[in-house]
Amino acid sequence: MSELWWGVLMVAIGCYGLKLLGLSVPERVLEHPLTVRAAAFIPVGLLAALVVVQGFTDGSRVVVDARLAGLVVAAVLLWRKVPFLPMLIAAAATAALVRALGG
Amino acid sequence: MSEPTSDRTVIADSLGVGVGVGLYGVSFGALATTSGLSVLQACALSLLAFTGASQFAFLGVVAAGGAPATGALTAVLLGVRNTFYGITLAPVLKVRGLRRWATAHVVIDESTAMSVVRADPRQARLGFYWTGLTIFAIWNLTTLLGALAGERIGDPRTIGLDAAVAAAFLGLLWPRLDSPASRLLALLAAAVALGLVPLTPAGAPIIIGGIVAVLVGLRFVPSTPRSDDE
Numbered sequence: 515m516s517e518l519w520w521g522v523l524m525v526a527i528g529c530y531g532l533k534l535l536g537l538s539v540p541e542r543v544l545e546h547p548l549t550v551r552a553a554a555f556i557p558v559g560l561l562a563a564l565v566v567v568q569g570f571t572d573g574s575r576v577v578v579d580a581r582l583a584g585l586v587v588a589a590v591l592l593w594r595k596v597p598f599l600p601m602l603i604a605a606a607a608t609a610a611l612v613r614a615l616g617g
Numbered sequence: 618m619s620e621p622t623s624d625r626t627v628i629a630d631s632l633g634v635g636v637g638v639g640l641y642g643v644s645f646g647a648l649a650t651t652s653g654l655s656v657l658q659a660c661a662l663s664l665l666a667f668t669g670a671s672q673f674a675f676l677g678v679v680a681a682g683g684a685p686a687t688g689a690l691t692a693v694l695l696g697v698r699n700t701f702y703g704i705t706l707a708p709v710l711k712v713r714g715l716r717r718w719a720t721a722h723v724v725i726d727e728s729t730a731m732s733v734v735r736a737d738p739r740q741a742r743l744g745f746y747w748t749g750l751t752i753f754a755i756w757n758l759t760t761l762l763g764a765l766a767g768e769r770i771g772d773p774r775t776i777g778l779d780a781a782v783a784a785a786f787l788g789l790l791w792p793r794l795d796s797p798a799s800r801l802l803a804l805l806a807a808a809v810a811l812g813l814v815p816l817t818p819a820g821a822p823i824i825i826g827g828i829v830a831v832l833v834g835l836r837f838v839p840s841t842p843r844s845d846d847e
Contacts, residue, residue: 517685534717567823569783607777613777
């Protein structure tokens, strides 16, 4: 089996195992105040980091490009409570348009 | 004033998110084959790992010339958040045995997000399963389509798919920015992650940024808004 397949398998087993672990943690651990608070903070931290890494980097460089326009449009639409799918399409279309115009 | 949310609304919202997120499996499939994965490997990831951000992280490392094992480690670390989603969801879903094994597979960002926003436990379960299963079906189908289309799509950037990925994460983050503390932590995580991008391997800034925000939150954010002091 190729190295790439081993990687794919590791991702699959690791990611599934972590999901199952979450649903299987005993309740006394669930009720620990530290767990409850960490569980609330972790998605905020990781999602915020994901937004900027997906939006403002290219490899190991920080770049500002057409994605910024897409994100600004997304933020305005989210603020106006526009549903997820139209928001995504508008963000993609904005970035595509800015690129097409040479931005 | 506000009417209770109807089940139809919950399902409609879940379908909307499910279709929206599921569709960009196309971008994963296309990026996977342009990153050097086979169509089968792309589909295996979507079927077996089924956690978008981790899948993209794996591609990112492999496409940048990193070892598949490094890519896998990054992907799995990113998957740690799903453990915490599971912890949040467990008291609501109350699944045991085989049902738990099956349910675990659809514990992802979006199914969690569409569940935790519902106050009623039954609607929280509706939101979780409708969102998770819709995304699973569409994500796998579109991964296959994207992988088959592969290079013919050309650069996914020309149709703004990279911006859509960032916007999707923003959309998931948005409802969580409901307090000054969470907004500050989000800014901190974003700043730390961006600062680390030039210095650390792909994937690491996300994990470190997230962890720093959590540690600062645990240290400085009071556990309850009102003080319990005597």
